[in-house]
Amino acid sequence: MKDKIAYLAPEIPALSATFVTGELLEMETQGFSVLPISVHRPTAPATGREAERLSRVTCYLYEQSWVSLIWSHLKRIATRPVRYIRSLNLLVRDLIRVGPFSRTAAGLCYRWARASHLADILDANRCEHLHTHFAHIPTDLAMYASAMGGVPFSFTAHANDLFERGWLLKEKVRRAAFAATISEFNLRYLISRGAPEASIHVMRCGVNPTLFEARPPKELATPPLLGSIGRMVEKKGFHQLIKACAILKRQGIAFHLEMAGHGPMKEALQQRVLDLGLSAEVTFKGPLAHAEVPGWLAGLDAFVLPCRRDDQGDMDGIPVVLMEAMASGVPVVSTAISGIPELIDEGTTGLLCEPDNEDDLAESLKLLLAHPDLRRSLSQNGRGKVEAEFHQGANTAALARLIRRASFPRPFPPQQKRPIGNPPRYIVVSPVRDEEAYLPATIESIAAQTIAPTEYILVDDGSTDNTPEIIREAAKEYPFIRYVKRSNRGERQVGPGVVEAFYDGYAAIASTAYDFICKMDGDLTVGSTYFETLFNKFHKDPYLGAASGKLFLELEDGRLVEERITDESVLGGVLCLSRSCFEAIGGFTRQVMWDGITFHRCRMEGYRTRSFNTPALQITDHRIMGSSHKSIYHGRLRWGWGQYFMGTHPLYILVAGLYRVIERPFVVGGLLIIAGYFQGWVTRTRQYSHPGFKASLRAWQLERLKMGKRLEVLPEPTGPVPQDGIDQRETADANPPS
Numbered sequence: 057m058k059d060k061i062a063y064l065a066p067e068i069p070a071l072s073a074t075f076v077t078g079e080l081l082e083m084e085t086q087g088f089s090v091l092p093i094s095v096h097r098p099t100a101p102a103t104g105r106e107a108e109r110l111s112r113v114t115c116y117l118y119e120q121s122w123v124s125l126i127w128s129h130l131k132r133i134a135t136r137p138v139r140y141i142r143s144l145n146l147l148v149r150d151l152i153r154v155g156p157f158s159r160t161a162a163g164l165c166y167r168w169a170r171a172s173h174l175a176d177i178l179d180a181n182r183c184e185h186l187h188t189h190f191a192h193i194p195t196d197l198a199m200y201a202s203a204m205g206g207v208p209f210s211f212t213a214h215a216n217d218l219f220e221r222g223w224l225l226k227e228k229v230r231r232a233a234f235a236a237t238i239s240e241f242n243l244r245y246l247i248s249r250g251a252p253e254a255s256i257h258v259m260r261c262g263v264n265p266t267l268f269e270a271r272p273p274k275e276l277a278t279p280p281l282l283g284s285i286g287r288m289v290e291k292k293g294f295h296q297l298i299k300a301c302a303i304l305k306r307q308g309i310a311f312h313l314e315m316a317g318h319g320p321m322k323e324a325l326q327q328r329v330l331d332l333g334l335s336a337e338v339t340f341k342g343p344l345a346h347a348e349v350p351g352w353l354a355g356l357d358a359f360v361l362p363c364r365r366d367d368q369g370d371m372d373g374i375p376v377v378l379m380e381a382m383a384s385g386v387p388v389v390s391t392a393i394s395g396i397p398e399l400i401d402e403g404t405t406g407l408l409c410e411p412d413n414e415d416d417l418a419e420s421l422k423l424l425l426a427h428p429d430l431r432r433s434l435s436q437n438g439r440g441k442v443e444a445e446f447h448q449g450a451n452t453a454a455l456a457r458l459i460r461r462a463s464f465p466r467p468f469p470p471q472q473k474r475p476i477g478n479p480p481r482y483i484v485v486s487p488v489r490d491e492e493a494y495l496p497a498t499i500e501s502i503a504a505q506t507i508a509p510t511e512y513i514l515v516d517d518g519s520t521d522n523t524p525e526i527i528r529e530a531a532k533e534y535p536f537i538r539y540v541k542r543s544n545r546g547e548r549q550v551g552p553g554v555v556e557a558f559y560d561g562y563a564a565i566a567s568t569a570y571d572f573i574c575k576m577d578g579d580l581t582v583g584s585t586y587f588e589t590l591f592n593k594f595h596k597d598p599y600l601g602a603a604s605g606k607l608f609l610e611l612e613d614g615r616l617v618e619e620r621i622t623d624e625s626v627l628g629g630v631l632c633l634s635r636s637c638f639e640a641i642g643g644f645t646r647q648v649m650w651d652g653i654t655f656h657r658c659r660m661e662g663y664r665t666r667s668f669n670t671p672a673l674q675i676t677d678h679r680i681m682g683s684s685h686k687s688i689y690h691g692r693l694r695w696g697w698g699q700y701f702m703g704t705h706p707l708y709i710l711v712a713g714l715y716r717v718i719e720r721p722f723v724v725g726g727l728l729i730i731a732g733y734f735q736g737w738v739t740r741t742r743q744y745s746h747p748g749f750k751a752s753l754r755a756w757q758l759e760r761l762k763m764g765k766r767l768e769v770l771p772e773p774t775g776p777v778p779q780d781g782i783d784q785r786e787t788a789d790a791n792p793p794s
Contacts, residue, residue, distance in 0.1 A: 058089040059464050062178055064188040064198060067098035068114050069107040072287055074346045075261050075376050076189050077102055077110060079452050082264075086456040091181050093117060093174070095193060100318075103345045117197070120173045128172040132204060143168065143203035146231075150224055160223050167196040174198070175205035183207060185463035187455075191217040191228060191235075199231050208233040208463050212259060212455075215373035215394065218245055219365075226250040233462035236455065238373045239395025240745060254754075259455055259747045261376060262448035268350050268383035270439045273432045276357050279310035280425050283356040283386075285344065288319030291371050293362035293391065295321075295328060299414035300362070300421065302332040309422060316341040316352065349377075353384040358424050358431070360389040363396060364411040374399050379446050382406065382438035387431045389420050405441040406434055450642065454747035457660060461748075461767050480591040481510045481570040482632070487557030488578035489517040492526060494678045499530045499537070501581040506588045510570050512537045513561040514578075517553070518544030523578075540564050552646045559646075574632040575644075580607075581676045582630065589672040590632055599770055601637030601663025602626045602655065605673030618669075619677065622760070626655050626665050630675050637663045645744070649698035653744060656753050664770050692725045696732025703743050703750035708757040709733045 061083070069077045069092075083090050092114040101111065120128075132140045147168045154160045174197050178186060184207065188194040191213040198209040210233045218225070218237075229235045229251040236259035237243055247253050286292045294315065301313055315325070315338065322340070329338045344352060353359065359381035365371040374395040381388050382399075388406040390396050400406035407424060409416040424431060484502060488495060495514075502512055514527045514537065524541070531537040540561050558575055572591070586605065594600050604627040608616040621627065628651025641657040644650050658665050699709050709730060716726035743750070751767065758764030 058087055059185075059460070060089045060091065060181065060183050061185040061187060061459060061463075062091040062093055062181070062183040064093045064095070064117075064174070064186060064194045066095045066190060066194060067101075068092045068094040069102040069110045070098040071100040071102045071343065071346065073189070074102055075263075075448075077107060078264060078448055079189075079261075079455070080110070081106055082448055082452040083456060085449075086453060088456065088459075091115070091177075091183055093177060095197070100343065104347050115177050117170060117174060117177075120170075125169065125173055128176050129169070132172055132175070136204070139204050139206060143171070143200050146200065146203050150227065153227070154223055163193075164196060167193060168200045171197050171200035172204060174201035175207070178205055178207045185210070185233070185459050187211065187459060190214055191225060192221040192223070195228050195232075196224075199228060202231070210234045210236065210459065210462065212261070213237040213242060213246065214261070215242075216370050218242060220368050220370035222249070226252075229255050234458050236458070236747070239398050240742075241395040241398065242373060254751060257454075257458060257747050257751065258745050260446045260451045261374065262446040262451045263376060263379045263383055263442065264448045265383045265439065265443050268380055269354065270383070270385040270435075271354050272385075273428075273435065274357075275428075276425065277312075277355075279312050280357045281355060282311055282313045282421070283316070283352065283359050283381075284313065284361055285316040285349070285352075285377055286319075286361060286375065288315075288317050288321045288325060290321065290366035291364060293364040293411070294325050296362045296364065296412060296414045296417060297360060298325065298328050298332065298334065298338065300417040301334055301337060303414060303418035304421060305334065305337060307418075307422070309425065311337060311421075311425070313338045314341050314352075314356075315339070316344045318343045349380060350384060353381050353386055356381075356386050358389060358421065359386045360417075360421065362389075362409070362411070362417050363391050363393050365393065372396070378406075379442050383442045385435040385439050387424055387434035388438060389417070389424060391417075399441065399446065401437075401441070404434075405438045444642075451747060458748050476571045476591070476595065477569070479507045479588075480572060480594075481567070482507075482572035482574055482587060482591075483565055483567070483570050484509045484512045484574045484576050485515065485558050485561035485565075486513070486576045486578050487515045487517050487554050487561065488519065488523055488527075490519050490521045490523060491578035492519075492522040494579035495523060495526050496530075497581050497678070498576070498578050499526070499534075501583075501586075502576075503530075503534050504584040506585050507591070509536055509574075509587075510567050511565060513540055513564055514538070515540045515542060515557045515561040517542045517557040520544070538564065538566075552648060552650065555644045555646045555650050558644065562643075571635055572632055573635060573638050574630070575628070576631075577629040579677065579679045580629055581678070583672055583674060585672050586675075587632075589670070590668075593666070593668060594634060597664060597666075599662070599664040600634070600666060601640075601658045601661070602631065602633045602665045604630050604632060604667045605675045606667055606669045607675045607677050609677045616674075616676070621667055623667060623669075624655075624659075624665055626651070626667050627675065628654075629677070633658070634663075637661070645746075647701065647744060648694070649702040649744075652698075652702055653746075653749075656749065656756065657746065659756070659768055659770075660748065660752050662768070662770065688721055689724065689728060692721075692728040693732040693735070696729035696734075697736045697741070698732075699729070700733045700736025701741055701743055703753050704733070705754040705757045706733070706737075707763075708754075708761060711761060 063080050065076045080090055092110055094114050094116050096118045097116055150164055151161045186198050186207050186209040188198045188211040191211055195211040202209040226249055235256045238261045240258055243256055243258055246256055304311055363372045371394050378388055390400055391411040392408040393411045400408055402408045407420045409420045516524050527539045531539050542560055590603055593603055607619040607627055609619055637658055640661045645653050655665050713726045713730035717723045755764055755767045759766045
């Protein structure tokens with residue numbers, strides 16, 4: 057039986073909030089049975105088969121009669137008096153906060169009364185969680201209904217519900233199971249209003265890129281066709297757009313603008329077009345059905361939406377239509393306001409101009425129309441940005457995890473969905489640069505495996521020594537070895553540079569039939585049964601998604617010193633993931649600390665990660681970890697900075713740094729780790745922001761310090777797992793303490 061949740065929004069299904077409908081439908085694919093609840097019927101309903109289906113099953117809250125509402129309250133007083141009194145107490149405290157004789161107070165009283173009916177709906181349909189969109193009216197209803205009926209609630213905050221009608225924000229975040237918001241900008245705003253940061257998650261309001269076909273580069277139409285769509289209200293900046301069009305016309309630049317949408321300012325905008333003599337250049341198309349938008353966008357040469365802050369302080373968050381245009385391969389122009397710069401990287405995925413500055417807007421449009429290479433670059437990068445960060449499916453999956461964590465705390469189902477070949481099929485990708493001293497031994501250790509790789513792809517990342525010749529000779533001897541050449545970047549790249557080189561190799565994979573993807577450094581060696589033993593671990597544990605052995609540093613005197621890591625951590629140097637796990641986490645992130653992020657993302661997706669300390673899984677490192685780029689001292693400083701970027705808890709990094717003062721380089725290494733973290737904090741480095749990641753990471757870290765409890769629950773393997781003998785060697789911890 058599917059888990060039952062409810063979705064509440066002002067209007068379902070509404071033409072102006074198709075992102076709510078899309079997310080609701082996507083949530084059904086995540087294994088939930090979803091009950092849609094709308095505050096009232098939409099004035100402009102969305103159209104289409106799915107929208108019509110939703111309208112038939114949606115409960116419309118404000119259509120209940122007052123007689124039945126009074127009866128609902130009487131039943132609650134009789135059956136749940138304690139909860140009823142608790143909700144009334146919340147209301148009284150809220151009225152004091154907003155002013156008991158204010159218009160907001162009157163609205164709270166009305167919504168408290170209606171919340172009893174909402175609680176009845178949740179009870180009757182056995183819903184175990186309620187999620188709302190918008191932090192104003194729907195969240196008022198949700199928090200009072202939750203107090204009356206006991207069903208946990210959460211909400212997603214957008215724009216108008218924060219900047220113009222943002223009452224009781226701190227209280228709502230504290231009462232909710234969790235809060236989500238669509239941008240880092242909104243997160244900072246909520247924190248400035250006193251909301252606790254730990255309870256808020258940045259959850260992008262995304263789109264489904266598959267609904268918007270990325271068009272190939274095209275020549276400009278004659279005249280070039282510009283487009284803009286949205287509700288015709290002050291914050292969309294349409295007045296400034298019309299003024300910018302007048303500037304372009306005066307400069308003799310040919311264009312035609314189509315404005316789609318409706319709203320209270322439409323007549324004023326039409327009059328402005330007449331006053332400026334733009335009747336031949338500007339056309340008002342009226343509202344478009346959502347199904348018509350992709351086709352309309354595909355015909356545009358550029359999309360423009362000059363958002364601004366209106367007189368009441370309201371402004372857009374990150375308009376979904378900008379994502380839709382970018383997903384369609386249309387270059388976009390907008391303004392640097394609110395969360396829009398988180399979607400549009402100036403000059404890379406779009407163009408940004410100053411709000412309320414029609415001259416700047418006209419210059420941006422002029423630049424775009426005059427440079428075909430710029431349009432082509434923005435088109436390609438724009439779609440890539442949407443696919444990577446604003447994909448509705450990925451963001452809804454992250455939201456689903458938060459809901460399950462809040463209201464359905466039970467173990468994940470086993471994750472291995474693909475049958476594993478016999479023998480297992482695996483791809484090894486090795487980014488290498490200037491590894492002539494170590495690479496021959498690495499290649500020989502792979503060639504000696506009892507289960508040979510399907511492909512072993514060596515990516516030469518601009519070597520200046522004999523590394524390319526070593527790879528070419530090995531490829532002649534071993535048919536599974538392939539050589540990929542990258543241009544010289546001038547120096548060895550670590551962190552995101554390694555991942556970029558890895559993806560060049562990943563793109564070169566020829567086989568479509570493989571079970572595991574492995575990333576391996578070019579200065580490591582493993583025993584001949586390494587991969588056979590590792591795949592046996594995957595076979596025994598259906599939850600295992602990423603695994604490695606333990607790393608041992610070879611000293612000059614021949615001794616092996618263990619670079620210890622916790623058993624749940626995996627080594628980035630020889631990291632092996634099941635294909636299903638790799639695809640579930642969206643691959644490696646092109647950021648510093650990519651390996652640590654990978655480990656925690658796997659766990660968030662319901663996969664176990666393990667490093668095993670057995671002789672067969674011993675990994676020999678021929679160069680001290682972190683010393684391949686500049687120096688070991690720089691490596692420790694970089695590692696501390698990367699921990700800040702990843703979101704590590706400050707108490708955890710303090711303990712980890714102090715713990716490492718006893719390892720090489722003694723004392724200094726541990727202090728540099730702490731200094732690197734502090735450097736990230738002082739410079740306010742922007743942190744990794746995958747939804748729910750920071751909270752999950754810190755919960756795991758605090759559990760390691762015996763100060764908390766992790767958020768994900770994974771069952772341990774049910775059967776006994778054979779334990780191989782462990783060699784006793786000198787050890788020196790190279791990772792945070794267990």
